[in-house]
Amino acid sequence: MQPERSTNALYHFPLSPFSRKVRLSLAEKKIEVQLIEEKYWEKDPDFLRRNPAGKVPVLRIGSRTYSESSAICEYLEDTYPDPPLLPRDAETRYEARRLVSWFDDKFHSEVTSKLMGERVFRKVMGTGYPDSANVKSGARAIKYHIDYMAWLLDQRRWLAGDTMTLADFAAAAHLSCLDYISDVDWNRSDAVKDWYAKIKSRPAFRSILADQIPGFLPPAHYADLDF
Numbered sequence: 748m749q750p751e752r753s754t755n756a757l758y759h760f761p762l763s764p765f766s767r768k769v770r771l772s773l774a775e776k777k778i779e780v781q782l783i784e785e786k787y788w789e790k791d792p793d794f795l796r797r798n799p800a801g802k803v804p805v806l807r808i809g810s811r812t813y814s815e816s817s818a819i820c821e822y823l824e825d826t827y828p829d830p831p832l833l834p835r836d837a838e839t840r841y842e843a844r845r846l847v848s849w850f851d852d853k854f855h856s857e858v859t860s861k862l863m864g865e866r867v868f869r870k871v872m873g874t875g876y877p878d879s880a881n882v883k884s885g886a887r888a889i890k891y892h893i894d895y896m897a898w899l900l901d902q903r904r905w906l907a908g909d910t911m912t913l914a915d916f917a918a919a920a921h922l923s924c925l926d927y928i929s930d931v932d933w934n935r936s937d938a939v940k941d942w943y944a945k946i947k948s949r950p951a952f953r954s955i956l957a958d959q960i961p962g963f964l965p966p967a968h969y970a971d972l973d974f
């Protein structure tokens with residue numbers, strides 16, 4: 748699908764955590780974009796022209812296209828600095844970037860790709876039945892990650908420090924995808940549950956809570972701001 752001429756567009760997939768991180772940054776900075784769902788596994792030639800890596804998200808602003816979610820978020824930070832999503836001081840800025848990588852690399856490979864990959868994407872892409880060993884491994888690993896977040900939140904208001912940053916958006920992007928399929932045990936940590944309730948109630952989160960994936964109904968608490 749082509750965006751209307753001269754509108755900004757984000758080619759995304761609703762349950763892609765990388766797309767969600769960019770959607771949250773765009774919404775927090777009040778940058779309007781047309782959301783265009785891209786079934787990236789169908790490898791549409793127009794999509795591959797926009798991003799030869801064949802991955803979502805891809806952001807189109809005017810006549811330019813941008814790929815790689817963290818590079819996009821940092822570009823948005825440079826071009827739309829208000830509100831800032833990376834702290835000014837070098838230490839906290841480093842910590843925010845470290846945690847974005849933690850979630851997009853480690854959490855994604857140990858948890859999101861295992862649980863979402865098996866439970867959702869196999870069905871959506873038609874690649875067979877879930878591999879229960881992967882599901883078990885993802886379900887085991889998420890406990891450790893929630894405990895790590897609880898430990899961070901024991902010392903800080905937000906994940907990287909005392910202000911909300913891209914680290915919170917990266918984490919919330921992954922957890923919200925998993926929450927859509929009821930794979931987050933919110934009773935494991937009050938600190939993590941409170942943090943998620945805080946971020947989930949931001950106006951920037953609204954479009955994510957309204958996502959609907961045919962064939963997968965979210966649990967009632969998914970869009971409930973009080974859980």
Ligand SMILES: N[C@@H](CCC(=O)N[C@@H](CS)C(=O)NCC(=O)O)C(=O)O
Nearest residue numbers: 763764765787802803804815816817
């Ligand atoms: N490092 C990339 C990862 C993006 C990514 O892996 N997106 C997935 C969807 S969640 C994708 O498009 N995968 C297609 C592929 O790997 O071929 C980013 O941060 O944008």
